[in-house]
Amino acid sequence: MRIGEASAAAGLTPRALRFYEERGLLAARRTTSGHREYDEEDVHRLRTVRELLAAGLTISDVQAVVEGLDMPLKQPGDCPIVDITNRRLAELDKRIERLTELRRRLANALTHRFEKQFLGPDQAVAMRRRLSPCERQTGDEFTVT
DSSP, X not given: OOHHHHHHHHTOOHHHHHHHHHTTSXXXXXXXXXXXXXXXXXXXXXXXXXXXXXXTOOHHHHHHHGGGGSSOOSSTTOOHHHHHHHHHHXXXXXXXXXXXXXXXXXXXXXXXXXXXXXXXXXXXXXXXXXXXXXXXXXXXXXXXX
């Protein structure tokens, strides 16, 4: 099949398929007229690459294991993608921790600086109830307005 058919079957654009080829994730065969030609194994590999990238791995991660994508495993723990995935998960956990702390600090700073403007909808209603009705002193008595 040609590039348009293969990319459509893999859920990619032809441009993405060419990019994967340039990065060494796939090697297309050429017809005598120079057109790229792909088979079902190529489409399967493209889908696998797309899924790995969608799961959060980088092109470099996938390049590191591209040869192993087509090879049968010799032993159950003999998969380089496991090490790369575990490393990527640890990096994501660190980023999540940093972002969570940054979010907490920002929310805390805004709450202290602009207390009333950053109240949630429920808090704002409660604040209005406490302030209303407004009491105002007129002479010796308080009047509710």
